[in-house]
Amino acid sequence: MHAHTGFETRHDACDVLRTHRHAGAYAALVIDGNHVEASADGPVECRPGTLVLHPRWHAHGNRFGRLGAKVANLDLDDGLAGDALRVLHVHDAKEALAVFARAPHRLRELIAACSPAPTPTLQPWQHAFLRELDDGGHDIAALARLAGVSLAHASRTFVKSHGMPPQLLRRELRCRRALRLLAAGMPLADIASASGFADQAHLTRVLRAATGAPPSRLRRQIKSVQDAGRTAAVQ
Template sequence: MIEAHTPRQSRFQPGTILAGHRHRHAYAALVLEGEYEELSVDGRVHCPTGAIVLHPPWHMHADRFGCHGALVIDLELPDDFAWETGYRAWQVDSIEKLACLAQRDPAMAFDCIAASAESLALIEPPLWLERFVRGLIGNSLPITLIARRCGVTPEHASRMCRRWFSANPTIIRREFRARKALELLKAGCRPAQVATEAGFADQPHMTRTLKSMTGATPAHIQSNWKTGR
């Protein structure tokens, strides 16, 4: 059984735009009414009524609400579960029953979602943009060179990244490096080793990045995981 905290319900007005932001703990967003589009370095996903979106800890994303706005319930979940599952979205049929269950027993509600809901696919970006992002993640080549290898100008690549992922190429690269570092820290690796394997210039570079992202140093992050905080 998955333990969860009391749900938080929010109503967003039509046309609302939430700029890139993070949540300290893992949570699932359940769309009770309306719809919105979520943008992150993972891609774009359309979230209609009945959608559930699982966010790992510190996941950065932006939200754009359509002409009807949306009513959303957030279910806070254990960080370990979300790390294993990763960023995912599902669609359920019995939204009313699920909403009632979520108010009474969020843990049971998410068990039902994970067991029977249909996965929602990310909206596919242009092929060149996929190649561009893979290039950002896979090496430390200059962004200008990666863009040219994909047949576009650096300026066009940057505009498309902001439009598609709500992040410029530098932020996308930093985000994936930080995620890799968090995974390695969680696995118990030494910070110096983590900095090298995650692609940072050095350990101070990694420390600055993680502190700006999480508010904590690598040592504190690792200590908190060991103590279950």
């Protein structure tokens, strides 16, 4: 495993970071204070001892509490981060911080000793809404009607819980699916169709806007990471 030296970030009380995207995979360990991280994965309550493993290209926003927060961060290789957000709780915060600060080579050991954090709490209607948003072709207004809520209420609720309104959330879910399929080696036209994009050109525009790179370059990056992982596994 390759990991870089960690660094700390400090955030003021009641600070808000709008939804932003990190190009690389990284781990975040909450040292002091608290905040809520909102993304397509739902709201994550981050308190001292919370360890969040972010995959490459993860987009999220943060709302900090009245005490602000201090967070230790550590860049990760993609093999350890995986392709989905993982939220854990460390059993010894002091030891975990020492790993981040002085022994990043022990991060895999630290992760293995963690316990899973509670899953995000959503309103009951949001679960069906999210399934249809990810898999179905209904427009957002129709999904709100099916859920028994107004379009305005659906938008406010998802902005609070996921950091983005339903339309942007749908685009983010489609981007995630496309990135997974890029790793599987599917033709770009097939990926566009399977991910809910109008065509290959639409896929290219959205992924370029989301990640800064077109699908062809993203595929090469993914393949490079996969090859490096296989090489490390053999050594």
